[in-house]
Amino acid sequence: MRPAPTILHLDMDAFYASAEQAAKPSLRGKPVVVGGIGPRGVVATASYEARVFGVRSAMPTAQARRLCPNAAYLSPRFTLYRQVSETVMGLLHALSPLVEPLSLDEAFVDLEAGGVAPETAAVRAVGEQLRRDIRAATGLTGSVGLAGAKMLAKIASEQAKPDGLVVIPPGTERELLGPMSVRTLPGVGPATAETLRRAGIHTIAETAEAGEAELVRLLGKAHGAGLYAMALGQDDRPVVAERDAKSISVEDTFEVDLTDRTRVRTEVLRLADRCVQRLRAAGRSGRTVVIKVRNYDFSTLTRSETLRGPTDDPAVIREAAVRLLELVDTTGGVRLLGVGVSGLADFTQEDLFAQLTTEREAEELARAAEERAGAEPAEEAPEEERPRRWHPGVDVIHDEYGAGWVQGSGLGRVTVRFETPWSAPGRVRTFAVEDPALRPGEPLPLVGGGPAVDQSSDPAILPKSVSEVPESPGDAASDPGEEISRR
Ligand SMILES: [Mg+2]
Numbered sequence: 001m002r003p004a005p006t007i008l009h010l011d012m013d014a015f016y017a018s019a020e021q022a023a024k025p026s027l028r029g030k031p032v033v034v035g036g037i038g039p040r041g042v043v044a045t046a047s048y049e050a051r052v053f054g055v056r057s058a059m060p061t062a063q064a065r066r067l068c069p070n071a072a073y074l075s076p077r078f079t080l081y082r083q084v085s086e087t088v089m090g091l092l093h094a095l096s097p098l099v100e101p102l103s104l105d106e107a108f109v110d111l112e113a114g115g116v117a118p119e120t121a122a123v124r125a126v127g128e129q130l131r132r133d134i135r136a137a138t139g140l141t142g143s144v145g146l147a148g149a150k151m152l153a154k155i156a157s158e159q160a161k162p163d164g165l166v167v168i169p170p171g172t173e174r175e176l177l178g179p180m181s182v183r184t185l186p187g188v189g190p191a192t193a194e195t196l197r198r199a200g201i202h203t204i205a206e207t208a209e210a211g212e213a214e215l216v217r218l219l220g221k222a223h224g225a226g227l228y229a230m231a232l233g234q235d236d237r238p239v240v241a242e243r244d245a246k247s248i249s250v251e252d253t254f255e256v257d258l259t260d261r262t263r264v265r266t267e268v269l270r271l272a273d274r275c276v277q278r279l280r281a282a283g284r285s286g287r288t289v290v291i292k293v294r295n296y297d298f299s300t301l302t303r304s305e306t307l308r309g310p311t312d313d314p315a316v317i318r319e320a321a322v323r324l325l326e327l328v329d330t331t332g333g334v335r336l337l338g339v340g341v342s343g344l345a346d347f348t349q350e351d352l353f354a355q356l357t358t359e360r361e362a363e364e365l366a367r368a369a370e371e372r373a374g375a376e377p378a379e380e381a382p383e384e385e386r387p388r389r390w391h392p393g394v395d396v397i398h399d400e401y402g403a404g405w406v407q408g409s410g411l412g413r414v415t416v417r418f419e420t421p422w423s424a425p426g427r428v429r430t431f432a433v434e435d436p437a438l439r440p441g442e443p444l445p446l447v448g449g450g451p452a453v454d455q456s457s458d459p460a461i462l463p464k465s466v467s468e469v470p471e472s473p474g475d476a477a478s479d480p481g482e483e484i485s486r487r
Contacts (some may be wrong), residue, residue: 001235002118003118003170004148005147005168007109007110007149007239008106009106009121009145011142013163014046014162015045015104018140023420028060028445033045033074035064036061042075047071050064077395089107096111101282114148118232127167128144130382142163144156147168156288178203179203181202182210185227185365186230215227247342248342251271251292259331268321272339275483287306288341291324293334293336293337295335298335305320403444404419415429420444
């Protein structure tokens with residue numbers, strides 16, 4: 001534990017959904033859900049307006065539609081999110097050489113390594129300036145947590161949401177953590193919380209008071225001892241810059257233990273894709289593929305396979321991860337899955353070339369994972385050779401009406417709303433899907449792309465206008481039989 005709150009955790013607020021609201025003026029102040037929109041799709045991000053209805057990340061989209069039928073349901077646009085992410089990560093790298101990205105919109109920064117004075121006032125000023133800079137550069141808001149340990153900084157940014165900053169001065173963490181639910185601590189899912197509840201432990205203070213021996217008795221040695229340290233706010237993990245990392249890994253804890261083998265496999269593939277995204281973002285490739293499986297009883301095992309040479313090829317890493325999964329018995333239920341790559345190497349010249357040629361492919365990775373989860377992997381002809389598919393949310397350009405986005409599609413028609421990040425909420429028009437005047441567009445920059453407007457004073461998560469749009473966004477003219485089942 002550091003004597004000053006010099007570890008910063010940044011987390012953008014409802015990132016994908018906020019980016020969509022910034023891009024699409026008619027959706028500002030309205031419920032927006034970004035994710036897989038097919039029958040087996042999963043919510044990636046819900047806007048705060050959708051969260052009011054109980055919609056959450058990782059929830060099946062079908063369930064979200066029942067809770068919030070009037071939300072706009074949009075396919076993710078990773079090209080845009082990556083552009084915004086690069087801008088945000090650039091601002092973080094200006095603060096310190098030690099930046100540890102956790103995802104496109106989340107990172108730890110070691111401010112001490114960046115030469116910031118180890119004082120609460122100084123780090124708070126840096127955090128507030130960072131939030132202003134992010135808003136000016138991206139039009140989006142991010143929340144900042146500052147503390148003397150990574151775990152605490154992350155809890156602080158969660159407390160700060162949305163659009164806020166929280167500092168946990170060292171020495172105050174036990175007082176602050178004490179009344180919080182034990183669920184706040186990393187690694188405490190519903191099952192652990194239930195075990196603790198039956199022992200009369202609900203808060204972090206009660207967890208600390210229970211003592212290490214009691215927690216070990218309840219939860220086993222590793223988990224009990226780890227939980228005790230966290231309840232005391234003890235976490236000495238350093239911020240590790242991705243380019244210095246010896247390995248890159250991603251993992252997910254599940255709300256309910258996974259028992260379905262197909263689902264476990266799907267999750268491993270999804271994690272492999274996320275791992276490759278991070279590997280590529282860091283400009284690295286790796287030689288050893290590792291999977292981590294934590295069972296219902298908290299027994300945790302890893303399996304690894306070393307390849308002949310370093311790779312960042314998603315197909316190779318996915319295949320290796322699935323091969324490794326075959327070696328693991330998951331019939332009792334899986335609580336956590338992870339996929340990692342170690343033995344990292346920097347790119348060679350050929351790799352760099354390969355990276356350029358496969359850039360588009362990388363962009364589609366997470367999307368493809370959603371599609372695989374959502375539908376049978378049909379043989380796909382090139383775009384030109386089959387009828388056009390217009391996914392809700394994607395950018396289009398019309399020869400006469402200009403830039404817009406697909407609001408819905410089906411029955412041979414596509415509904416487009418013509419608006420840009422810097423325009424007023426736009427009008428909707430419907431075309432035949434084959435209309436030659438309509439073609440795919442590119443994401444427009446969220447700020448600075450058009451005539452000057454008051455973007456700097458108007459973050460995307462706040463409603464710019466509360467006036468009603470004519471149609472329910474996202475669902476207009478949608479036909480589940482045709483378009484929606486594709487995603
Ligand atoms: Mg976020």
